[in-house]
Amino acid sequence: MGTLRRELLDRALILDERHLRRTLTRYLEHYNGHRPRPRRAPRPPHSNPRRTHQ
Template sequence: MKFLIRDRTGQFTDAFDTVFADAGLRVLKSPPQAPKANAHCERMIGTLRRELLDRTLILNEQHLRRTLTQYLEHYHRARPHRGLGQLSPSQAETGPPPPVDLASHRIHHRTILGGLINEYQIAN
């Protein structure tokens, strides 16, 4: 570990920060007067745990980095988000795709992270 991110509540004293600084960690505080900053971080950590980390045995740091990279690519490119009207962030930038009659198309199935996540698209 290289750093510790914490909020600015009074329960964290200077002595708390000193313990981690002495261990070689840099203590980063959440922005002042930004109560939602911690909430956004906790929401993302919860999503990562529910959808990925609770279902995967991580072997080492390299495996964790590779797994997180693949998941984040899926998260931004294909995963629907409620806050974006069930669009992925990449679709939200370009607008929703036009409706398609799936009965007249073949569907291509792609597994991600060894089958933990499945993506589907129209085959060319």
């Protein structure tokens, strides 16, 4: 919410609800489309069930 407020709402003059919805839709498309995404949680190394430790 803070990012949305700082990057968009503090800098734009919203005229009505329709304008707000259109502006938010465009912002979310930009924000989610251009921002690098964090890698998913690292997966455990592949284990070999056939290998046994003696």
